[in-house]
Amino acid sequence: MTNLMTYPTELLLLLFVIITFLQSALDKIMDWKGNLAWLKEHFSKTPFKNMVPMLLGTVLVTEIVAGLLCSIGFYQLLAAGEGSIAFVGAILACLALLMLLLGQRIAKDYDGARTIAIYFVPAIFLVFLLQS
Template sequence: MTNAAPILILLLLAITFLYSSFEKLTDWNGTMTWLQSHFANTFVVKYLKICLILVLVMEIITGVFCVSGIIELALKPTSKIAWYAAVFSCLTLLALLFGQRIAKDYDGARTLVIYFIPAVVLVYWL
């Protein structure tokens, strides 16, 4: 299968974003509590609920595109949906990275770059 590598990266990203959004939805209060302490000394704390909703929507859209891209790549040699999934993954990761930098969580920001690299590779491949 010529699309094995892109499918594996899409699977990595789908798991990442869909599970993250699942956690946010099933433990909304816990997530909000943690984020309030994480962003306590930043301007973001005032807008935390809207920021969380935005990130949640981005993660769900990205995860759905990733799963749809996997299906399309399994059936066809190319996939526009998979390319959108890769681009949305990059945008979502950049939004999360921006938040980590605002919070001065440099280890968290560095961790996001680990996900960003395969997402950019995927944009290039597709």
């Protein structure tokens, strides 16, 4: 209970990242074909047009690993006050968001890019709070 009162902001932000990335990864897994079809159209006029399946897989793996590391880090921070795994998960979450941002910018989807930027703010703040 002590760590809950010591690290409330970090724990809440970790929950935000966990929910965001594990739900996004689950959506990609459950509707791979739908996501792939939409993204192929989205990137049809970009240099990424022939790499969509590989890029989607890369984002999926990054989201899963970020979500899992943040989940483990949440437990460690809560149980022992140790935030190193959460820190790595938060950095990976930021890298995933930067990948998504690059894609939206390349596709000239500026509204989509703005949405990614909104998610980036709490993720980078989490990195700031967890750095030793």
